[in-house]
Amino acid sequence: MGREKNDKPLPSATARPNTFMRGSSSKDLLDNQSQEEQRREMLETVKQLTGGMDVDRNSTEADRNKTRESVAKQEIPSTSAPDKPALSEEEMERKSKSIIDEFLHINDFKEAMQCVEELSAQGLLHVFVRVGVESTLERSQITRDHMGQLLERLVQSEKLSKQDFFKGFSETLELADDMAIDIPHIWLYLAELVTPVLKEGGISMRELIIEFSKPLLPVGRAGVLLSEILHLLCKQMSHKKVGALWREADLSWKDFLPEGEDVHNFLLEQKLDFIESDSSCSSEALSKKELSADELYKRLEKLIIEDKANDEQIFDWVEANLDESQMSSPTFLRALMTAVCKAAIIADCSTFRLDTAVIKQRVPILLKYLDSDTEKELQALYALQASIVKLDQPANLLRMFFDCLYDEEVISEDAFYKWESSKDPAEQNGKGVALKSVTAFFTWLREAEEESEDN
Structure with a gap:
């Protein structure tokens, strides 16, 4: 059932029960036998011209190809991922x-x-x-x-x-x-x-x-x-x-x-x-002469600590007195960080503590001039280290600064690690004691980083 004609075995006169039916005449039988012989001769001729096996093989291959195409067509929808339904609003x-x-x-x-x-x-x-x-x-x-x-x-x-x-x-x-x-x-x-x-x-x-x-x-x-x-x-x-x-x-x-x-x-x-107006509303329109580190610090200290100038006034003063290269210089960055740190330290008898509110208030200034630059942030940490050393390294004070500067995203992890591993000879004064005082900070920082990577 279902095979092509060429797949059927060649019929013989004796093997075909339907060739001679009841009521058939001898003439009918002879006619049928004659037709059968003609069919057999035609088939033999085709086999001789094309090769009998090739006919069967080609027929089978065609069937297989049809089957493969049909299976492939059926598989295409199942192998392609269905589109995700569009989200409603x-x-x-x-x-x-x-x-x-x-x-x-x-x-x-x-x-x-x-x-x-x-x-x-x-x-x-x-x-x-x-x-x-x-x-x-x-x-x-x-x-x-x-x-x-x-x-x-x-x-x-x-x-x-x-x-x-x-x-x-x-x-x-x-x-x-x-x-x-x-x-x-x-x-x-x-x-x-x-x-x-x-x-x-x-x-x-x-x-x-x-x-x-x-x-x-x-x-x-x-x-x-x-x-x-x-x-x-x-x-x-x-x-x-x-x-x-x-x-x-x-x-x-x-x-x-x-x-x-x-x-x-x-x-x-x-x-x-x-x-x-095209001009700045700065209260101090001084010429942009090069200021020494000491002069720069005194000016910033007066603005930040004595005058308690707001951020806008500090921006205006810096804009009026420093050019772009001076604003990015280690001299300015250290002077700024030193002034901000001094304003944030509260002396209580023989102890010192950090007023985090002052740091938080000055975050916009620090962010503007440190500009998310690791090297600039490193200069700020050097200035902080020097300020703490001048106070004879009060217990926990550097750690409090590190916590606050990290929480307020003023200093990046990369800058902290760079400070920790720095071997700069000019920055080694008090470095050993400073490192010991913030050991717990760096332990926590690394554990938090590992936990974040695991998550």
């Missing part, structure tokens, strides 16, 4: 909240970025941005800072498009004026979330301000958010630099204020009048 919200909660708990940027990258195929990353904004809007400043930094890294690495970034913020911006009734500082909170992306390689000030203003112009709030963003930038750089960024953006204040509002008066009220 509600499911995307749940996944986004889970990633964000985990990130804010452990601050692991690398893991969070990897999780976001896995979600990107869904085409709903604006939902992730929206959930990030909503989840942190009424939480602590450090939480908003971390969320803003994550968004900045995602944009810079192109894992998050600018379109998704803007779309994610748009819903909150559209409701922000109404939300301000319950959250009076909402404009500051939004500025804290968005300012990190203005870093080089992120989003330009012009593009960000134009996009963010679209839902705010109808309610007259674009200028308020813009002023908060500029004030935050002033805590990271000098007024002169912020003014230059504004002018580079080629924007006009009148385009962001309600019709009829006086631009000059608005800037005075918001303490942004420096934006209108």
